[in-house]
Amino acid sequence: MTILCLASYEKGHEFLRECKRQGWNVVLLTSESIRQEARFPTESMDEIFYMADDHHRWDLTHTLNAVAYLARTRSFDRIVPLDDFDVEVAAMLREQLRVPGMGETTAHYFRDKLAMRMRAADAGIRVPDFVHVLNHGQVAAFLERVPGPWVLKPRSMAGAIGIRKLASAQEVWETVHALGDEQFRYVLERFVAGDIFHVDSIVFERQVRFAISSGYGKPPLEVAHAGGIFTTRILERESETARRLLAENQRVLTGLGLLRGVSHTEYIIGRDDGHVYFLETSARVGGAHIAELVEAATGINLWAEWAKVELAGGHVPYAPPQSREDYAGLLVSLARQEHPDTSQFADPEVVWKMEKSHHIGLIVRSPRPARVRELLEDYTARIARDYHAVEPPQQQPSH
Numbered sequence: 518m519t520i521l522c523l524a525s526y527e528k529g530h531e532f533l534r535e536c537k538r539q540g541w542n543v544v545l546l547t548s549e550s551i552r553q554e555a556r557f558p559t560e561s562m563d564e565i566f567y568m569a570d571d572h573h574r575w576d577l578t579h580t581l582n583a584v585a586y587l588a589r590t591r592s593f594d595r596i597v598p599l600d601d602f603d604v605e606v607a608a609m610l611r612e613q614l615r616v617p618g619m620g621e622t623t624a625h626y627f628r629d630k631l632a633m634r635m636r637a638a639d640a641g642i643r644v645p646d647f648v649h650v651l652n653h654g655q656v657a658a659f660l661e662r663v664p665g666p667w668v669l670k671p672r673s674m675a676g677a678i679g680i681r682k683l684a685s686a687q688e689v690w691e692t693v694h695a696l697g698d699e700q701f702r703y704v705l706e707r708f709v710a711g712d713i714f715h716v717d718s719i720v721f722e723r724q725v726r727f728a729i730s731s732g733y734g735k736p737p738l739e740v741a742h743a744g745g746i747f748t749t750r751i752l753e754r755e756s757e758t759a760r761r762l763l764a765e766n767q768r769v770l771t772g773l774g775l776l777r778g779v780s781h782t783e784y785i786i787g788r789d790d791g792h793v794y795f796l797e798t799s800a801r802v803g804g805a806h807i808a809e810l811v812e813a814a815t816g817i818n819l820w821a822e823w824a825k826v827e828l829a830g831g832h833v834p835y836a837p838p839q840s841r842e843d844y845a846g847l848l849v850s851l852a853r854q855e856h857p858d859t860s861q862f863a864d865p866e867v868v869w870k871m872e873k874s875h876h877i878g879l880i881v882r883s884p885r886p887a888r889v890r891e892l893l894e895d896y897t898a899r900i901a902r903d904y905h906a907v908e909p910p911q912q913q914p915s916h
């Protein structure tokens with residue numbers, strides 16, 4: 518059996534390793550621009566091919582031609598995207614080559630913020646009020662009906678790139694007009710003040726087989742725009758909030774039609790009304806080292822489990838491994854120092870440190886959620902004082 522993995526960015530080493538452990542033939546297609554620096558686990562791969570890319574984006578026709586050419590002499594049983602931006606490319610290739618797995622319609626529900634909003638709303642899931650930036654009459658009616666502030670966001674980006682929070686209708690119109698022909702690629706929605714959460718899941722045959730909920734510190738939009746330290750931590754499993762998020766998460770993933778795979782799905786709990794709002798979902802492992810966070814708390818590696826459910830493909834039963842019930846918290850910040858000295862973070866709860874220039878990142882683990890919270894607060898203050906740096910918001914993805 519042969520799997521083709523798409524990785525426009527370097528991602529998913531553990532996915533590739535698990536495929537090899539399961540005895541599959543592993544073919545990787547990645548971006549030419551990372552040929553020199555990428556450190557994919559070559560011992561777990563049979564072949565690697567490079568697509569010419571423009572900032573990690575591949576020309577769709579060229580990609581289809583390249584994969585169809587490879588398929589003349591190989592038979593692909595699975596095609597799997599390792600990065601968010603590869604999800605739609607993989608779906609297109611599956612449809613063209615008639616390989617089983619998520620098709621294009623469902624892929625849009627997991628990539629396009631407008632498609633997921635519409636589908637979720639149809640399924641009776643609570644979402645922030647929204648409108649497609651397409652018909653100006655409808656946008657005007659939305660601005661009349663829904664009080665500001667609003668957020669204007671690109672339908673298919675990530676990492677808060679290109680998202681703007683706007684306070685007046687005049688600002689909205691100026692921004693919309695400035696977008697010119699790109700307007701239809703945006704969705705406008707009510708800004709729901711509140712805390713932001715994420716649920717990371719493993720789905721097999723439409724059932725959520727494993728899910729864990731976590732809460733971000735500062736909302737990611739604030740971190741992206743104003744700078745600050747990104748934090749998230751696993752919620753107490755018995756808490757009311759965790760229970761509500763997990764229940765809503767099951768409804769969202771069923772409503773959007775995820776058959777099998779992993780998902781990183783985000784929610785807002787409204788400060789004013791206490792409701793759970795569906796923010797966004799994806800059919801991939803969460804970025805920003807959330808896989809390491811989940812593994813620290815549970816022992817479950819989402820990449821390896823994802824490989825198992827993809828390869829099982831509905832023919833072989835799947836059960837996730839027994840999960841450890843610890844708690845963990847993650848901090849990531851830009852650092853003033855090129856190679857920050859992190860030796861001051863010496864508590865025994867520190868289980869992971871990030872290795873990346875001009876960054877500082879840590880994961881702490883404890884059986885006690887209160888201890889995780891306390892360490893996060895202490896470390897956040899110390900990082901702000903000794904390391905933190907601010908960079909202008911990004912316009913292009915760089916993960």
Ligand SMILES: Nc1ncnc2c1ncn2[C@@H]1O[C@H](COP(=O)(O)OP(=O)(O)O)[C@@H](O)[C@H]1O
Binds near residue numbers: 668707708
């Ligand atoms: N409707 C909204 N109300 C309040 N905050 C929002 C809303 N939409 C987005 N945000 C903020 O922007 C961040 C990024 O938005 P999101 O839809 O998750 O896109 P991305 O793919 O960039 O993560 C969120 O984490 C949240 O902080």
Ligand SMILES: [Mg+2]
Binds near residue numbers: 676677737783797
């Ligand atoms: Mg998000």
